[in-house]
Amino acid sequence: MTVDERELDGAPGSIFSPPLRATSVGLLILVTLIAFEAMAVSAALPTAARAVHGLGAFGWAFTGFLLANVFGMVASGQLSDSRGPRLPVVAGLVCFVGGLLLSGTAVTMAQLVAGRVVQGLGSGLIITAIYVVIGEIYAEQFRPRLFGAMSSAWVVPSLLGPAISGALAQHASWRWVFLGLVPFSVVGGLLMIPVLRSLHAPSQPGGRSDRFRLVRATAVAVGIAALEQAGQHPSVLAGALGVGGIGLLAWGLRRLLPSGTFRVRPGVAAPVALRGLLAGAFFGVEATVPLSLSQQHGYGATIAGLPLALSGFSWAAGSWWQGRVDDSAAPQRRIALIRAGFVCLAAAAATMALASVPELPGWLAFPGWLIAGLGAGLTMSSVSVLLLNYTNDADRGADSAALQLSDATASALTTGVAGVLVAAATRGAISSTTGFVTLDLLMCGVAVTGVATAFRARAAAPVRG
Template sequence: MTEPTAADQPRSIFAPEVRATSVGLLILITLIAFESMAVSAALPTAARDLHGLGSYGWAFTGFLIASVVGMVAAGEQTDRRGPAAPLTAGLIAFVAGLLLAGSATTMVQLIAGRVVQGLGGGLMITAAYVVIGEAFADSLRPKLFAAISSAWVLPSLLGPVISGLLSQHASWRWVFLGLVPFSVAGGLLLLPELRAMARRSAQAGMAAAPRRSGRLGHAVAVALGIAALEYTAQHPSLLLVALAVAGIALMVWGLRPLLPPGTVRVAPGVSAPIALRGLLAGSLFGVEALVPLSLTVQHGYSATAAGLPLTASGVTWAFGSWWQGRAVEHDGTRRRVVLIRTGFGCIAFAAAAMTVVALQATPGWLAYPAWTVAGLGAGLAMASLGVLLLRFTTDETRGSDSAALQLSDATAGALTTGLAGMVVAAAARGTISHTTAFITQDLVMCVVAGLGVMLAARARPRVAAEHAAPAIDRLRA
């Protein structure tokens, strides 16, 4: 798709030409965020009401498995036919899942609703990236990513509170059913742009694009691998180590054809943002999983006080994303690399600080400024990686590359949070102390974030890297 000239481009994501698309995307992202944050507070009540506490964990695992499959399916279809059909199907599935879960009379039905929701969410999040790539000029994408990050803040702050109040004073069912009209409204706002994209896709003959066989099978393998790690983390024991190893093997086998060549090497071009996104999500969530527990176990904080650092990080995340989206004269790759390196540096600093907080002799309040810095770093780097992905990808592979970005995020997060669950389980058994468990996890994540700092320079166009190699060789000579 050829971008319009600079004079024809809208200067704001709320300019008349793109306003409906922007608002529709933000509504859908806010709904996904609210459901992600609010459901944790509502599910315990729902599980007790439906006599299904024994199956409680599957409400989360089922959502996660289905979302991975949805991401890959959306990537495949958007490359062949454009994002209109996957986004529409994702919206329908998401609404159907809300209705199914909200009307559940058994725990099986509730889990089924969560699975359908996960499929819809996976379809929508990948297709949304493609919509951003097609409907918005490169100069507007940083601003839109900033707005999307901000769309997570209110759900992070209010989602659990609203969900808890509804569950306590009305019904947990409204946590699901209350989102249906907003989902429909977001879809209607996107409808004009989706129709335009469908016409462009038909004119471009995208249906003739080759089908890459076996991708869904590999996506299922990744999803099952993540599920195995999640289950091992929730029910840790020496007997389940084999299950964790099998899960990692499934993930590795499944990811090979789903990630662009060179992802493991962090090769310049589209592979680098995808690889760096995994390092970012892994290091961030690997520490975050233990922040409240560390404050509770090591310093005796209440659940509310221990959760406040996560709330503060949500605010600074939005600020960091806004900062990267500011209009500047030269928003080139070099600036994006600086933002990414700074983001990784902030997370490495926060992880190192949390190793100090893990010591009982250290004041626990140090976690508050530390994790505030982590949120800032995540906002700077996460949005910048999304901007570079859409800048480096092509019309033919935008869907699969967007899916790969989401997969990198999900699998790396599953690996590091699974590791966190294992070290905590070892501490619970008395194999190691809680202090050792927290320090070990935080130090490992500090190293992962430090690796991101060192590799950030690879987030540059492949052609530029190829041109740079002969020059480096001449200098060495």
């Protein structure tokens, strides 16, 4: 621990106690900015693309960000394990601010896309390094509260971000959606200076070294992009692209994820696997919630999107609640929270299947997706806490990157499935009701798998000499 634990003796159980205050505020500012960029910028991108005469390359503003983001996650983990988290945090901040400046001053679509790529790289570097900093600086009793606060930091950007972004683009200038984040990024970085100065390089290199690690990261990024493309525009060619994407993912993830991830092995592998199951089930259903309500029940855009807003509040509430759990004795209570979260998610997916039937009331989606947010809040923060509890100093960066990769990959797979089913319904191959219900029940099955395997999120058995 860099922050002397003696300074925390007798201090209140708060992440804002004097020894941690500046670091906590800095981290939360950075997370909020990343959340705003992820949730809000998309509302201004169409206006920006038209302004620089680049609508034909509009998709690259998202694909470029995605590719660079995944690459940045893995690079950050490797740098953190070999040289400490200071370099990836500083490099990530420089890239993030540089990308904002590039995008905000863009006069061509190439410059706008380049800015998005640099932003994606910076975001990936920062988010993995943040986990490493948390593991090094915060004692175990503080981590659940910090992850709860980080989840809450996503609520305002997810609720207000698109509206603010759209209003700036319409009534002021789309450039301020990017340039307006620069001062806040600088403030967040300045607050991190004291703790960054105290961080040192690890005393031993990471245990999961691989000279092809960044090549594998590139393969995973391209695989995720291929799956998203195949899901959005299903065809024979897209199917072949999706198969190729799965092949790239399999090759890349085989060494980027901890051994035993696909078997949900106790130790660091289990939280990584459970994070993927959670993200896959949640975002697989969420991708079609507004479409289902508008198409199956005739709801307007505002009402159809309201369940997503409700889930943001319940997600924050669930994450806050898990921060109250005492982990000092054993992980059983946290494992119980994870199981309860998956139960909530399974129930929510089943409820959404009912709400997708035109003959049944559409309002079922509102309590259903409120429960989904609660379950995600309980589970996502809890698996993050367990990962940092189970990992070691040498592999903290690689394991933190694996957690992010599991999330991104599973989300791409399940939203790709959602895209295929929606496209099949659009072509008339299946009814829209069949498409929505099939997706929701499949994701319910993913959540039930999480319920059945949550008990494996315990510490690995000690190796006998």
